[in-house]
Amino acid sequence: MDLVVLLRTSEIIIVALVAAALATGGVLAVVFTPPPSPCSGVTGAIRSFTIIADSTGYNMSQYQTGPWPIVTVQRCDHVVFNVINNATESHGFAVAYYSNAGLELVGGAHLKLEFQAIKAGQFKLYCTIPCSVHNLMLNGLLTVT
Numbered sequence: 001m002d003l004v005v006l007l008r009t010s011e012i013i014i015v016a017l018v019a020a021a022l023a024t025g026g027v028l029a030v031v032f033t034p035p036p037s038p039c040s041g042v043t044g045a046i047r048s049f050t051i052i053a054d055s056t057g058y059n060m061s062q063y064q065t066g067p068w069p070i071v072t073v074q075r076c077d078h079v080v081f082n083v084i085n086n087a088t089e090s091h092g093f094a095v096a097y098y099s100n101a102g103l104e105l106v107g108g109a110h111l112k113l114e115f116q117a118i119k120a121g122q123f124k125l126y127c128t129i130p131c132s133v134h135n136l137m138l139n140g141l142l143t144v145t
């Protein structure tokens, strides 16, 4: 393959992949397709949690010293946060990585945030709206094992 001599390393890799795909009778397009989600085809358990936002924070986080609320699920579970704003002011509810924009709830609103927990790790639960008790709503924790 004299041609290879003229190619850069990245091009050589692609040529090698193409050659490998052709040699095994594979379809070339497969080489460039991103890997499937680790949860594709997996029906995880439904895990529902209620978050109540009011003047004590999220689920009375005012009276906790560490992160609060704390929720734990397994990877691929279907997570549902039922968020209730019992205050008169607006509050947000966001989940780092999974929903950074999160929900915006006016006073009295009930909203749901749902997703499949495809990535393991620890993710903050937090309010996205500056409010009178904002510091009480910045330290929730979702753990995906």
Ligand SMILES: [Cu+2]
Pocket (backbone or CB within 6 Å): 090, 091, 092, 127, 128, 129, 130, 131, 132, 133, 134, 137
């Ligand atoms: Cu808030």
